[in-house]
Amino acid sequence: MKNTGNLKTLKASLTASITLPILLAGTAVFAEEPSIDIEAExxxxxxxxxxxxxxxxxxxxxxxxxxxxxxxxxxxxxxxxxxxxxxxxxxxxxxxxxxxxxxxxxxxxxxxxxxxxxxxxxxxxxxxxxxxxxxxxxxxxxxxxxxxxxxxxxxxxxxxxxxxxxxxxxxxxxxxxxxxxxxxxxxxxxxxxxxxxxxxxxxxxxxxxxxxxxxxxxxxxxxxxxxxxxxxxxxxxxxxxxxxxxxxxxxxxxxxxxxxxxxxxxxxxxxxxxxxxxxxxxxxAGDGMTDRGLRFDETAKLFDHGFEEWTYKTLIEGDVVLQNVHPLAVKNGVAENTSLKTVESLSYYVPVSDQDEKASYTFQPNEELLNQDGEIEAPVAEGDILGELILDNQDDVEYLEGESDRIVQVAAADSVERAGFFTVFSNLVKDFFSKLGDRF
Incomplete structure (x- = not known):
């Protein structure tokens, strides 16, 4: 029988702990996206x-x-x-x-x-x-x-x-x-x-x-x-x-x-x-013969809309240790865990009316790196990619190329060397008897 309970608990804990004071809120990214009507086809x-x-x-x-x-x-x-x-x-x-x-x-x-x-x-x-x-x-x-x-x-x-x-x-x-x-x-x-x-x-x-x-x-x-x-x-x-x-x-x-x-x-x-x-x-925008200036009037409205109704905000800073996320447990390491940090920043245009709102992010660890107990095996080098931050409820953010899942990669903030032979051997023995117990 595979023991998945601890891993599920870990993921739930990580998800719950990553509510950050960012800039957006609600069940959609933008509580009320600004709109404009343009006189053009x-x-x-x-x-x-x-x-x-x-x-x-x-x-x-x-x-x-x-x-x-x-x-x-x-x-x-x-x-x-x-x-x-x-x-x-x-x-x-x-x-x-x-x-x-x-x-x-x-x-x-x-x-x-x-x-x-x-x-x-x-x-x-x-x-x-x-x-x-x-x-x-x-x-x-x-x-x-x-x-x-x-x-x-x-x-x-x-x-x-x-x-x-x-x-x-x-x-x-x-x-x-x-x-x-x-x-x-x-x-x-x-x-x-x-x-x-x-x-x-x-x-x-x-x-x-x-x-x-x-x-x-x-x-x-x-x-x-x-x-x-x-x-x-x-x-x-x-x-x-x-x-x-x-x-x-x-x-x-x-x-x-x-x-x-x-x-x-x-x-x-x-x-x-x-x-x-x-x-x-x-x-x-008009027939082009009698209304040649209309396209410029409507373009001016678009630029006013973009520069005045939206503001460009950095939602996640790059190279920042995540204080509200539990460190990731490390098995067979000289330390029990490693802190996590962002690899890059994440910025969006947000409506001026929403710029003081909050949003939540979820940390999703790379499951391929975790064992059944939600641990990562040592050694771990600072900068190793361990997962990603995902902006919750971001379906309203649209891009020209169609991408909607902007993410920020998360890396180890600390290096953790592999522990000595006796520590590793002891852990192997514990795992053996733990699995043996699960079978009975």
Whole structure:
């Protein structure tokens, strides 16, 4: 007969003893999560560092992404530069296709000369500041030989990020009907790029995480393209939330707008305040032709909501000995137990209204390390992972990647050497007679 009573008692004791004075309470993590209504078809607000969702409205609905597509072009461009395959000074020749698109002034464009030569930096700035479509195509052709080959790379990239539902047919986000027959193989004549707000947020999050220098360009309100040449044109950033523009907000430094008849007015924004960055997505905020400013009004509401209604709190400090948890018993050691400490910290955004509330955590020991009496065998080294702290009732905490079981690993706070031969032998004898007694 296996003696499991002591182990059950140990676990119950550990669970009961770990109620800590943290910050949340109730049967859910947030007693009353702040809410906001956004005038758009879809909207989303996330914490950049963790991906925690602070607001979502139809965020999984499939919608046109228009020129927000160009964030994927930016990412791959930075990849190519990082790999040394091209540089900012690399010269790019303009194809018939890129030239023709650049001459369509019904679209966002800078004028390109047929067979002209431009640097990667010039074309990138035109893409990032002015959403120039011809410049985008020229860059894609330079990197992969053709736009369709570049689209294949975009598709592979987003799949690596866990984006499993998308439509990607070109690098610009334009409807195929504008591309003079230069369509992705097999795509319809009116096909257009589409994703959900959650998936386009993954694109933005990865872009900023891996290549934060993108914000140095996305933050430029106005710049003259090829100043002093016949190609010169003033580029005013389509992100009107930048300094000096109509919807100026000083904490906003990116990221990418998009407008088509299918998508409506869209915007992936980002702002930083007091060291914390948020990413917003607004899709279908008006038709994009008569309501171009609405997406920025709604984005401002999202950032106000995030920075004013939520506060970022460290719920568990890292490298802290747990005072309210019983030390873990050690068998055959020179000491009878080892204290426990956190290996890392755990932080969340919590509603401002809940920041003084409390929550409970449960310590869950690693059962594979414990014997039937709930003891760990010596030797034990300081820092050995012995279990984890789990936040109780955390189902209301949602993340962009879907994870909901944020945990903190717990380690031994003390080293415990193995006891001498006679102590170990004595314990073996005791165990033998204990098990023998259980059989009768």
């Amino acid at each position: 879809s909207s989303l607000l996330i914490d950049f560092e963790t991906g925690q969702i602070l607001h979502e409205q139809n965020a999984e609905a499939y919608r046109g992404i228009a020129s927000m597509t160009k964030m994927m072009v930016e990412y791959i461009l930075f990849e190519e530069i990082e790999a040394g395959n091209i540089s900012w000074d690399t010269e790019v020749n303009i194809s018939d296709y890129a030239y023709a698109i650049s001459q369509d002034y019904a679209l966002s464009n800078v004028p390109l000369q047929l067979n002209g030569t431009y640097t990667v930096k010039e074309l990138y700035e035109a893409l990032a500041i002015y959403s120039a479509n011809g410049a985008t195509i020229a860059l894609a052709e330079k990197m992969e030989g053709s736009e369709s080959a570049f689209v294949d790379r975009m598709r592979s990239l987003v799949e690596e990020w866990g984006v499993d539902e998308y439509e990607l047919y070109n690098t610009t986000g334009l409807n195929n009907s504008y591309l003079n027959g230069n369509h992705y193989p097999g795509s319809e004549a009116d096909a257009e790029n589409a994703m959900s707000a959650k998936n386009i947020a993954k694109v933005a999050k990865n872009l900023i995480k891996d290549y934060p220098q993108v914000l140095e360009t996305s933050n430029i309100p106005t710049k003259t393209f090829r100043e002093g040449t016949s190609d010169a044109i003033l580029m005013m950033n389509w992100n009107w939330m930048l300094e000096g523009l109509s919807h100026e907000r000083m904490d906003v430094d990116g990221l990418k707008t998009g407008t088509t008849e299918y998508a409506g007015a869209t915007f992936t924004g980002t702002a930083e305040s007091e060291g914390h960055r948020l990413i917003s997505v607004v899709m279908g």
